[in-house]
Amino acid sequence: MMAVNEQVRIVIREFNANKDCRQVEEVERRCEVGPSGKLSLFTDLLGDPICRVRHSPAYLMLVAEIVVGEENRGIVGMIRGCIKSVTCGKRLWRNNHDFPKLSHQQHLPVFTKIAYILGLRVSPHHRRKGIGLKLVRKMEEWFRENGAEYSYIATENDNHASVKLFTHKCGYAKFRTPSILVQPVFAHRVKISKTITIFKLTPTEAETLYRHKFSTTEFFPKDIDSILNNKLNLGTFVAVPKGTFSCINEFLTNPPESWAVLSVWNCKDVFKLEVRGASRMMKGLAKTTRLMDRAFPWLKVPSVPEVFRPFGLHFMYGLGGEGPLSVKLTKALCDLAHNLAAESGCGVVVTEVASREPLKLGIPHWKKLSCAEDLWCIKRLGEDYSDGSVGDWTKSRPGLSIFVDPREF
Template structure:
């Protein structure tokens, strides 16, 4: 740490008994907003570790002011094994998420120290790489990770949102939608993932977890997907155009509040 930050802040592991309420308040102070009219807040339903608890190797670090013990920052880290198309059987990937610094204590280097501390923890626990996701228009976060921490842009993720209360549009009569068995979904996902630079190796655990609602495929009726209903290889006889999606019951893990200011 730089002397100025080191003299003011200590980084330590999260203590559930003493920190749970304070971390909850800090999360609410750091609501994410892409503009002044809309903000997104992740409600952890009383469990700040909910996003990482199911990973065998995980940690939460907090930043605390030395002078009065005020908790002013938090970051989470976990390790997952992922596959690659580059020959290695798997890679231990360190994930950094939930970086938060109290609005009153930003631009002091606290976020940087939290990142370096969680990186050290991840590497010490066998991570080959570390990665994170941030919003494209979050300039402060992008500058922190690319300019100060030497991260590079690996890929882009697009998240689509639609209110569930909107009227359901009529489906085309030419489209058929079918629910897959868990083993069929696992087989299809693993087959498609093989060509990706990096992909999860625990799809079976994800789709068989109790919060997994199911996986569906859609395709044109005129190209009947016969192999879905027999013992044939469903991959070698796919329609010319098809899509699949899975639904996860995230409501029992955390809630997203979209607020208009």
């Protein structure tokens, strides 16, 4: 029994991998995420609670623990955050010496230092006590101390508690509404059109292409080279009409009228997901589609993968392209990504794009598994000290595309 005069405090401190892992995992298990209904999505971080941010340039994980008197009673919440430099706008190119490799472009990127909050969790029995707010404010202190000019978060539109916390109590504003597109991985391989040639780029070639074509895209990471050289990056692929080029160097120097590009990130080795709360009938129907697909692959049955046990995913990022055939070429790259995921035993292939992304038409996905409107909220932490100021980024209008960092998915 707790004495009446014992003081109950919530202490926010840095995560300690040597002693906090078990308690953090337990809180994660209690905090299943997803829409309020029968189905919920459980995230398994594979024994490494900080793995979702450790690949970023700067990162931190905080925990909230209950302290009664002098006794620690356990962890009841946590939050993760990271900081990086991304494109927040563009300025007109006027000087050949500014960026010689991009001398033919009209605009150059304007970078800003931005922080990202993810993995905010509070144990269900300790909610509505201000613990989430304390975690966010403590994380924002670290952001400011490390020079971040903005902070942003991603949450589901229908997660009313999260939206209220950030927009009403923490001063964030609704900013972008990208779409999360999810494609099941079937038992059969998806055929890729023979009229299309696909090249795999080296990390150096991929960096050249991305900086050349996408450096002014909103949220483009300044350290794109670190992402492309990361062991979790499975490759960058370019699709062009067959017979257009014989080698990738020719493409980089003189791209065709139509082309498309994407990269694939291995989330399977970072975390796994599991859908819980499905009925026996739903599980039975899903199993039937898989059995049919395996037995008769030539029928190309759109089977439902085994998502009712822990499953991994591959994330497609850096999608882009140009020309009248770019949508068709994007579809071919997504088919390639599907087959790579099938070889790795993944359950789904996922990507996230701007709601008005022109190439969205070429991305295969199931509406029932996808999210038409994810919600990104942003907050200005201080003055904008970026080179070539764009003013207050939080008030800028959305463009057609965004660059989604796979390290933060």
